[in-house]
Amino acid sequence: MPRLTAMMPVRNEAQRYLYEVLTNLSTYVDAIVVLDDASDDSTAEICRSFPGVVLSRTSEPLFLVDESALRQALWERTVETRPDWVLAIDADELFEERMRHEALSLIDQQEYDAVEFRVFDFWGDRAHYRVDGAWDPWRKRVRMLFRYRPGQTYSWPRQRLHCGRIPLEIRRSARVYQSDLRVKHLGWLRPEDIRRKYEQYRRIGTGLDPHLESVLDDPSKVGLEEWIPAKSVPF
Amino acid sequence: MSRGHVGILTTYHVHEDGTRIIYGGAERYALEFTRMLLEMGYDVAWWQIGSGWIQEVTHGVPLYSIPLQEAAYQTCPALNQAFFEQARGIDYAVYFSTLLAYPQAFERSIAISHGIYWDYPTWETIVPTERHRREWRQRWWMALNGPQRVVCCDTATIRFITATWPGLVGKLEYIPNFVDLTAFYLPDEDDGERDEVRVLFPRRLTSVRGVNETLAVMDELLEKFPQLEFYVVGRGHSDHQERDMLRWAAARARAYYFWRPAHLMPSVYRNVDIVLVPSKASEGTSLSCLEAMASGRAVIAGGTGGLTDLIIDGYNGLLLRPLTVSALRDSLERLVNDPQLRRSLGRRARMTAEAFGLERWKVRWQRVIERVFHRGG
Numbered sequence: 001m002p003r004l005t006a007m008m009p010v011r012n013e014a015q016r017y018l019y020e021v022l023t024n025l026s027t028y029v030d031a032i033v034v035l036d037d038a039s040d041d042s043t044a045e046i047c048r049s050f051p052g053v054v055l056s057r058t059s060e061p062l063f064l065v066d067e068s069a070l071r072q073a074l075w076e077r078t079v080e081t082r083p084d085w086v087l088a089i090d091a092d093e094l095f096e097e098r099m100r101h102e103a104l105s106l107i108d109q110q111e112y113d114a115v116e117f118r119v120f121d122f123w124g125d126r127a128h129y130r131v132d133g134a135w136d137p138w139r140k141r142v143r144m145l146f147r148y149r150p151g152q153t154y155s156w157p158r159q160r161l162h163c164g165r166i167p168l169e170i171r172r173s174a175r176v177y178q179s180d181l182r183v184k185h186l187g188w189l190r191p192e193d194i195r196r197k198y199e200q201y202r203r204i205g206t207g208l209d210p211h212l213e214s215v216l217d218d219p220s221k222v223g224l225e226e227w228i229p230a231k232s233v234p235f
Numbered sequence: 236m237s238r239g240h241v242g243i244l245t246t247y248h249v250h251e252d253g254t255r256i257i258y259g260g261a262e263r264y265a266l267e268f269t270r271m272l273l274e275m276g277y278d279v280a281w282w283q284i285g286s287g288w289i290q291e292v293t294h295g296v297p298l299y300s301i302p303l304q305e306a307a308y309q310t311c312p313a314l315n316q317a318f319f320e321q322a323r324g325i326d327y328a329v330y331f332s333t334l335l336a337y338p339q340a341f342e343r344s345i346a347i348s349h350g351i352y353w354d355y356p357t358w359e360t361i362v363p364t365e366r367h368r369r370e371w372r373q374r375w376w377m378a379l380n381g382p383q384r385v386v387c388c389d390t391a392t393i394r395f396i397t398a399t400w401p402g403l404v405g406k407l408e409y410i411p412n413f414v415d416l417t418a419f420y421l422p423d424e425d426d427g428e429r430d431e432v433r434v435l436f437p438r439r440l441t442s443v444r445g446v447n448e449t450l451a452v453m454d455e456l457l458e459k460f461p462q463l464e465f466y467v468v469g470r471g472h473s474d475h476q477e478r479d480m481l482r483w484a485a486a487r488a489r490a491y492y493f494w495r496p497a498h499l500m501p502s503v504y505r506n507v508d509i510v511l512v513p514s515k516a517s518e519g520t521s522l523s524c525l526e527a528m529a530s531g532r533a534v535i536a537g538g539t540g541g542l543t544d545l546i547i548d549g550y551n552g553l554l555l556r557p558l559t560v561s562a563l564r565d566s567l568e569r570l571v572n573d574p575q576l577r578r579s580l581g582r583r584a585r586m587t588a589e590a591f592g593l594e595r596w597k598v599r600w601q602r603v604i605e606r607v608f609h610r611g612g
Contacts, residue, residue, distance in 0.1 A: 109498045138474040141254065175293065178256050180477070180494050228478070228485045233466075233493060235506035 002107045004029045005083035007074050011037040011063055013091040014046055016193070017186050022050045024094050028103040031081045035074040037063045054081060064204050068163045071156045075167065079148065088144045088165040092187040093119070096230050099181055107145070112177040114170055116141035119183045123224055126189065132223030134211050141178055146170045161204055182230070188215070238276040239608065242325035243269075244318045244335050245283045246311065248298055253288040258470055259439055260412070260522040261349060263497060265331065267413065269296055271597050275604065280325070282318050284311070308361060308371040309352075310337045310378070327608045330382060337374045340381030345607050348387040350519030350540045351395060355443055372399070379403055383607045386410050386600075388519040389541025408603050411544060413596035414525035414588055418501045421531030421585045431489075432571050433464045433507040435532075437500070437523045438514075440471040440480055445513030445537055445558055450483065452564045457487055460571055464489045468503055504530035508577055509570050512536040515558050520544055525591050528552070528584035533577040535566045545591075551583040 006029045010018060025032050034047050036057040047055045056077055062070040078086055085107045095117075106115060120129040120137040129137060143166055154167035164171070188194050198215045248265055249256050265281075269292050272279045281292050285300020292298045301321065303313040315335060322328065328341035336346045353361075362368045379385055379396065386408045387393050397404045434453070438444040453465045467484065471477040484492035495503060504510065510527035511534075518540030525545065527534045536542040538556030548554035553570070555562045570577050 105499055106496070109496065111496060111498055138478050175291065176256065177496050225478075228481050230481075231484070231491050233491055234464075235502070 001104065002084035003031075003082065004085045004087060004103065004107060005031045005033060005078055005081045006087040006089050007033045007035075007078040008089055008091055009035050009037055009063060009070055009074055010039065010043055010047070010091045011061065012039045012041045012043060014039070014041040014043045017092045017094070018043060018046050021089075021091055021094055022047070022053065024100075025087075025089070026050055026052050027100045028095075029087060031083070033074065033078045033081060035070065035077065037061050037070060064200070065160070067161055068156045068158050071163060071165075075154060075156075079150075082150075083148050086146055086148050088146075090165070090185075090187070092185060094184045094186065096182050096184065098230055098232065101232070102181065106177075106179065106181075107147075112175040113147040114143050114166075114176045115145040116143045116176055116178045117145070117181055117183045118142075119185050120227070121185045121187070122189045122227075123222065124189070124191075126184075126186075127227055128224040129184075129227060130188070130222060131225045132217075132221065133214060135214070135223070137182075142183070143170065143176065144183075161201075184227075236276075237278050239326035240278045240280070240324060241272055241327045241329060241608075242318070242322035242341075243279065243281045243329040243331055244314070244322075245281060245331035246305065246314075246335065248281060248283050248292060249285075249290065251283075251285045251300070253285055253290060253300065255474070258494065258497075260519075261331075263522055264349070264412065266293060267593070268329075268600070269293055271600060272604075275601060277327075280322070282314075282322060284314060308334075308367070308374055310334045310374050312338055315339065328382075330378075333385060334375060334378050336381045337378035338381075340378075343608055343611075344382040345384045345386060345603065346378065346382040348385060348392045348519075350387075350389050350517065351391050352517040354539065355516035376400060376403075379406065382406075383611075384408055384603055386603060388412050389544050391540050391543070392519075408599075410596060410599045410603070411541065411591055412520040412522055412525060413593040414522070414529045414591055416529055416589060416592045419504060419526045419529035419588075420501075421529075421581070422505050431462045431464050432460070432509065433466060434509045434511065434567065434571075435466045435468060435503065435507040435527075436511045437468045437503070437527070438512065439469045440467070440476055443514060443516045443518070445511070445515050445563075448515075448558060448560050448563055449511055449513055451560050452567060453490065454487070455564065456567060456571070457489055463571060465491070466503070466507060467492045468494055468500075470494055500526065501530065504532055507532060508574075509567065510534050511563075511567075512542065513555065513558050513563055514539050514542060516540070518542055520591070525588055529588035529591075531581040531585040533570050533580040534584060535563065535570070545587065550580075551587045552580055 006025050032053045034053055034055050036044050038058050038061045047053045118137050119142045123130040154169055157163045201212055269279050279296045281298040283300055286302050288300050290298045301314055301317045303317055305311050328344035330336040330346040333346045333348045362371045385406050393407050436449050440446045457463055480492045484490040510532045512521055512524040514537040520541035524536055534552035536546045536554055537558040538554045546552040546554045553566045
């Protein structure tokens, strides 16, 4: 059976969704490689409480200084677990329940080398996600699960921010499957996180980013849809 | 050593923006066709409409995109010309739909017809007047004349062409579509001990595939038969249609909407009892229909295009002519109430499917390819 490793950078996630995300991941991955970016809360303790987590830490925060270096370091630790497939996921992203039953069959094949998923940005509560403008999750697909080939070279763009969660070589990969499995992104769920994340990205961003600015849109401009619960298929 | 370079021109293997992947029968045909050419020792490259991006159809087989659109009558003369120029290094060409061979074709080339596609009412908008219809026929005649061989996946197309232009009969080859008989098989312990009756619609969610009639019928029958379960397994024609379908299924007990990669579809077929292929138009020898038959399922099919090459009504499936909501409802009720009939139709469907095995399809194709590419026609 193919071996699946999840990789995840984290920083000060103890009060957010880390426990829930690790619990969820533990049901369908073989290992979870976490690179703790010098958290000063109990993030590391939470990680250690999961037997499947392979934890390492930076001594100084790296994400906002050199994301590319952080991604590279996380990648090196990930390939040490000898994965057949890698899932690049964040500490505020949760697959819907079906993933637990379908992850193995999704990767146990030779037809495609990468999988894309729709990511839904939850907004205000866990029943609604944002759909206005570029937030529309139905039109976007995120490549986050891919086959690892030990002989191949993998790299990240040398940039400070937004250098992507998967190696450049995977972004060019041709044989892609677009899955109907959905990912819940909880990062914008709480109003206090919205303001904090906005300030953080604004500080380190270069120039005006209309999508980032839309984070602070007046509630009357924010389009929401109700989450459609998935049914578990009986076979 | 390579036996030569084959260039294949199609309209859309993936969506023209290069992001939305299409999982229809034509795309699976494309993949299997490419594999066969690779097995035969050819180098293969594909071209399609797009903004200039390059992808791969499968490992080592590039898919180039050409920034040109369809023109009138669903022909693509500019695309055809760009292919002619860009693919100059190829030895042989395949036009993945016949009209792509208009106005000119490579000397050693084959065109493929996937079935009649002008048999639905809105076709009128494409050829609204007699002048338009004449022009369309003229272009199609030119497209059929250019390549050395035209491979038709069903007999409906052959009947149309030979009735319209008897002189073209020598160009036509009938190679019906295929099914992998080892992946899709009749389970030993069929129908099991389940109380529920599972109905599958394994198609893209388009009007010509009969999705609207199907949903109307299922809305009624899910209420009427508490043992009924309904599975819609296929992508929409747009992202938001997929959302709407998910919502439709969520609002109904025992209705499910999802899709699965091709390698998992055999188990989907094995786990259902009745498969709906209620196409109204634009249909060839449907891969879904063949897969359902090879899996020994009871099929209800629309009496259109190549489906009539596969199903004999009442023998190896039920054929609806014409396809209406009431005809579909009646047939489905009949099968829900009669497990014996489901089993007998399914067994004969499996026997029929054995005439359409993938290996047989390859042999037929290899014969045509050898003749056109290496023996001049």
